[in-house]
Amino acid sequence: MHLIDRIAHGNRLAARSGVEKVVFAIGMLALALVLPPWPGAAVVLGVMLVATLVVARVPLRAYAKLMTGPLLFLAVGVLPLLVSLEFGGAWLVSLAWAPDGIELALRVTARSLAAVSCLLFLSMSTPMPQILGVLRAVRTPAVVTEVALLIYRDIWVFIDTVGGIRMAQASRLGYRTLRSSYRSLAMLGASFFGQALQRARAMDHGLQARNWQGELHVLDDAAAVSLAGLAVVVTVQAGTVAAVLAWAAA
Amino acid sequence: MTDAVLAAEDLTYSYDGGAPALEGLDLVVRRGRRLALVGANGAGKTTLLLHLNGTLRPRGGSVWINGRRADYGRRGLTTWRQVVGLVFQNPEDQLFAGTVAQDVSFGPMNLGIPIAEVRARVDDALESLDITGLRERPTHMLSFGQKKRAAIAGAVAMRPEVLIIDEPLAGLDPSGADHLLAVLERLTGAGTTLVLATHDMALAYAWADEVAVLHGGGIAACGDPADVMSDAALLHASGLRVPWVLDVDTRLQAAGVLGPGAGPRRSRADLLEALEALRQPASSSVPQC
Numbered sequence: 007m008h009l010i011d012r013i014a015h016g017n018r019l020a021a022r023s024g025v026e027k028v029v030f031a032i033g034m035l036a037l038a039l040v041l042p043p044w045p046g047a048a049v050v051l052g053v054m055l056v057a058t059l060v061v062a063r064v065p066l067r068a069y070a071k072l073m074t075g076p077l078l079f080l081a082v083g084v085l086p087l088l089v090s091l092e093f094g095g096a097w098l099v100s101l102a103w104a105p106d107g108i109e110l111a112l113r114v115t116a117r118s119l120a121a122v123s124c125l126l127f128l129s130m131s132t133p134m135p136q137i138l139g140v141l142r143a144v145r146t147p148a149v150v151t152e153v154a155l156l157i158y159r160d161i162w163v164f165i166d167t168v169g170g171i172r173m174a175q176a177s178r179l180g181y182r183t184l185r186s187s188y189r190s191l192a193m194l195g196a197s198f199f200g201q202a203l204q205r206a207r208a209m210d211h212g213l214q215a216r217n218w219q220g221e222l223h224v225l226d227d228a229a230a231v232s233l234a235g236l237a238v239v240v241t242v243q244a245g246t247v248a249a250v251l252a253w254a255a256a
Numbered sequence: 257m258t259d260a261v262l263a264a265e266d267l268t269y270s271y272d273g274g275a276p277a278l279e280g281l282d283l284v285v286r287r288g289r290r291l292a293l294v295g296a297n298g299a300g301k302t303t304l305l306l307h308l309n310g311t312l313r314p315r316g317g318s319v320w321i322n323g324r325r326a327d328y329g330r331r332g333l334t335t336w337r338q339v340v341g342l343v344f345q346n347p348e349d350q351l352f353a354g355t356v357a358q359d360v361s362f363g364p365m366n367l368g369i370p371i372a373e374v375r376a377r378v379d380d381a382l383e384s385l386d387i388t389g390l391r392e393r394p395t396h397m398l399s400f401g402q403k404k405r406a407a408i409a410g411a412v413a414m415r416p417e418v419l420i421i422d423e424p425l426a427g428l429d430p431s432g433a434d435h436l437l438a439v440l441e442r443l444t445g446a447g448t449t450l451v452l453a454t455h456d457m458a459l460a461y462a463w464a465d466e467v468a469v470l471h472g473g474g475i476a477a478c479g480d481p482a483d484v485m486s487d488a489a490l491l492h493a494s495g496l497r498v499p500w501v502l503d504v505d506t507r508l509q510a511a512g513v514l515g516p517g518a519g520p521r522r523s524r525a526d527l528l529e530a531l532e533a534l535r536q537p538a539s540s541s542v543p544q545c
Contacts, residue, residue, distance in 0.1 A: 011394070011396075012397075015394060015397070133354070133394065134354060134394075135353075135354030135358065135394070155352070155353070155354065156352060158354065159351070159352050159353070159354070159396070162396035163348055205348075205349070208344070208349035209349055209350075209352065211306065211311050211344070211349065212344055212349040212350035212352075213350075213352070213362075214309075214311055214337070215309055215311065215337060215341070215342040215343075215344075215350070215411070216337070216350075216362055216363035216410060216411070216414060217333075217334055217337045217338070217363060217366035217367065217414070218362075218366060219334075219366055222352065222353070222362065223362070223365040223366065224353050224358035224361050224362050224365060225357065225358060225361030225364075225365060225374055225375065225378060226358070227358075227375075
């Protein structure tokens with residue numbers, strides 16, 4: 007979480023308009039799903055890797071680390087596609103390689119990887135406040151953006167709180183045995199809940215002091231959407247489609 | 257009493273099922289003055305502050321704003337909070353937005369003023385707290401001192417007549433504390449009435465024009481800092497102590513080292529200056545070479 011956020015605020019595209027990045031990522035995501043997996047998804051994946059690692063200069067190590075989760079998930083998900091169950095025979099049920107298993111698995115993998123690369127680009131190039139700005143601009147109900155904002159804000163407070171409690175417990179040997187670990191974890195949960203309630207009350211007082219009327223209006227000084235930026239986005243997307251079509255025709 | 261911008265009269269309050277937190281409390285905040293509200297932990301400081309901006313409603317007594325009895329209706333509270341800005345001890349309780357500038361803009365946006373005016377106020381507030389460089393910084397990536405200044409900027413941007421700050425220096429390092437004091441000086445210069453709630457006696461003694469001692473849910477003493485703070489017995493009973501500057505100054509005068517001086521020596525700097533002045537005649541009268 008800290009990693010994504012730090013990169014989102016520090017990458018080379020951080021200051022660019024959120025609209026450009028959202029249009030780019032969502033557009034490419036649509037292409038990844040619509041174009042044929044080969045070569046479509048492969049081209050999308052390539053473009054997104056270049057956009058994230060070269061253009062936005064996201065460090066490769068961080069990217070690999072964040073890609074690991076989805077990759078593991080994908081690997082587990084794809085395995086069943088490789089095999090098929092056959093009924094009958096000596097064992098009643100037997101496992102066999104599925105007839106189109108490999109091809110199907112490859113297709114799913116390519117498409118998923120391409121889609122994940124689009125979302126990773128968005129989350130690593132676009133700070134949360136910008137994404138919220140875009141959501142507000144497209145008239146997402148205020149309830150949704152406000153809850154998202156408060157969650158985003160409170161994640162950091164809560165990470166610190168939980169980390170603090172855990173450290174305090176560990177330094178008094180709260181995690182020495184499995185038994186004490188369970189007990190400490192339960193106490194952490196209970197105390198965290200209490201603190202969350204207290205925090206809500208304190209936040210309410212804090213907002214009231216600044217004349218909160220029920221909505222969290224703030225000044226949104228987002229970078230303006232530049233025509234040049236949007237033109238680049240659309241060109242890359244059109245180029246992707248053209249490349250895929252040409253490749254498929256050849 | 258005509259210059260009272262904010263006053264509390266016979267305030268009584270108790271949290272549900274608890275002993276009274278405030279009991280018959282009277283307090284006057286005079287326009288343009290610097291008031292330090294000193295009290296031990298649990299003396300009721302925060303409870304009082306929450307009454308002074310209308311967050312809590314007293315069980316008895318009343319609050320007066322610019323000579324008018326407080327109105328707890330929606331519109332009344334809106335004007336009230338425009339007049340009285342409150343900054344909480346923990347800046348985490350106040351910062352909610354993604355970036356510093358957005359957070360500071362929250363108060364002004366709620367005043368329903370034109371966007372250009374909001375923008376100007378945000379710029380001014382960031383400028384006067386010296387955090388213009390942190391504008392676009394996400395609030396969770398700030399140091400504690402920076403968070404504190406961002407939280408104060410959020411209140412300053414509403415241009416309150418009275419700014420109340422709970423424990424302004426708690427948790428700040430010495431240079432951060434000096435920095436914040438300079439900011440407060442600027443706010444006073446701009447005509448803002450300041451109230452600091454603190455148990456830092458040295459700060460209260462050095463900074464305030466007036467001191468009010470909060471004890472047992474009421475004001476045990478209030479007035480000129482030199483008068484109030486020389487009452488060691490009263491301070492002791494309130495869980496407080498005589499500020500060290502005053503202690504040392506009294507002892508030095510008793511020992512005949514220092515004279516009474518032009519006025520009370522309030523800070524480390526005043527005291528050092530007086531001691532330095534003792535040395536100077538000797539060194540200047542005997543040239544070394």
